[in-house]
Amino acid sequence: MTISSKILILRTVSQVRQWRAKLFSDNQSVGFVPTMGALHAGHCSLVRKSLEENDKTIVSIFVNPSQFAPHEDLDNYPRTLDRDLEILESEFSDKQVDAVFVPKVSEMYPNGISLDIDKQKGAFVNVHGLSEQLEGITRPQFFRGVSTVVTKLLNIVQPTRVYFGQKDAQQCVVINNLVRDLMIPTKVRVVQTVRESNGLAMSSRNEYLSKEMKDRCSIIYKALKEGASLYNENREKGGKVNSSIIIDRIKDIVSQNDEFEIEYVAASHPESLEDVELIEPGVGAIVSCAIKVPKESSTEKARLIDNIILQ
Numbered sequence: 606m607t608i609s610s611k612i613l614i615l616r617t618v619s620q621v622r623q624w625r626a627k628l629f630s631d632n633q634s635v636g637f638v639p640t641m642g643a644l645h646a647g648h649c650s651l652v653r654k655s656l657e658e659n660d661k662t663i664v665s666i667f668v669n670p671s672q673f674a675p676h677e678d679l680d681n682y683p684r685t686l687d688r689d690l691e692i693l694e695s696e697f698s699d700k701q702v703d704a705v706f707v708p709k710v711s712e713m714y715p716n717g718i719s720l721d722i723d724k725q726k727g728a729f730v731n732v733h734g735l736s737e738q739l740e741g742i743t744r745p746q747f748f749r750g751v752s753t754v755v756t757k758l759l760n761i762v763q764p765t766r767v768y769f770g771q772k773d774a775q776q777c778v779v780i781n782n783l784v785r786d787l788m789i790p791t792k793v794r795v796v797q798t799v800r801e802s803n804g805l806a807m808s809s810r811n812e813y814l815s816k817e818m819k820d821r822c823s824i825i826y827k828a829l830k831e832g833a834s835l836y837n838e839n840r841e842k843g844g845k846v847n848s849s850i851i852i853d854r855i856k857d858i859v860s861q862n863d864e865f866e867i868e869y870v871a872a873s874h875p876e877s878l879e880d881v882e883l884i885e886p887g888v889g890a891i892v893s894c895a896i897k898v899p900k901e902s903s904t905e906k907a908r909l910i911d912n913i914i915l916q
């Protein structure tokens with residue numbers, strides 16, 4: 606256990622359990638913000654909410670291997686621990702983050718963890734029915750990895766409340782169901798997406814983009830907003846709204862940039878995440894997308910996701 610200038614840094618499960626046990630006995634509420642680091646204003650808004658709503662706040666920083674497929678960007682995923690700790694120490698004025706959990710991979714996966722699912726051993730968690738669509742189509746092991754690590758983290762930290770960002774809309778639905786179905790005694794809080802001034806959703810993967818590309822990527826949220834306006838116009842005429850007109854409009858706008866590759870644009874039921882053909886006012890839909898855009902000084906592409914909620 607080490608103390609950076611202001612924050613307690615916990616590295617093992619038993620250190621977190623010790624820290625938490627004292628707070629249970631003092632009847633203190635604990636807010637938990639799980640992250641993979643490379644912190645940005647989006648994470649800070651989750652932390653801020655947790656500081657507001659709880660006596661104590663703990664943040665985890667752990668790049669979770671099991672949510673990456675062998676061909677994905679695990680090795681290159683931004684790891685910026687010193688900067689992350691500086692942000693956590695300097696960003697919040699009234700109240701400070703109390704602890705940061707920074708485990709090693711061997712602490713979270715004592716049996717080791719292969720990125721090849723067929724070689725994995727041990728217990729894994731899957732939220733069936735909500736993990737296969739949207740992000741799950743091209744990232745079939747993603748939510749199994751997220752659900753597994755979030756279950757582990759929730760069992761370790763046992764927070765009163767846990768915080769996630771709306772930008773990862775499907776992740777929020779998966780985690781809500783996970784917590785409910787496995788009867789984990791924590792409240793899931795979903796916090797609004799934080800955006801750059803041009804509208805681009807904050808994401809650790811924005812670090813892959815040049816300044817100019819970030820500006821160009823602002824078209825993604827503009828397109829989602831256009832889709833939402835189209836929905837609102839049609840909704841006012843009464844009755845259900847055909848999702849295809851919204852999806853087509855969004856695709857048209859995004860594809861004006863021929864370097865962008867649209868992986869999907871979808872309108873999904875807010876709870877079941879099933880495709881919605883006719884959007885019913887009052888029930889609404891999550892309109893989400895994944896777009897691949899050129900990375901800075903590389904021939905590879907970065908995959909950005911975003912969404913807008915229709916009411």
Ligand code: PAF
Binds near residue numbers: 640672755
């Ligand atoms: O959203 C993320 O950063 C990750 O998926 C999470 C929830 C920290 C699990 O690794």
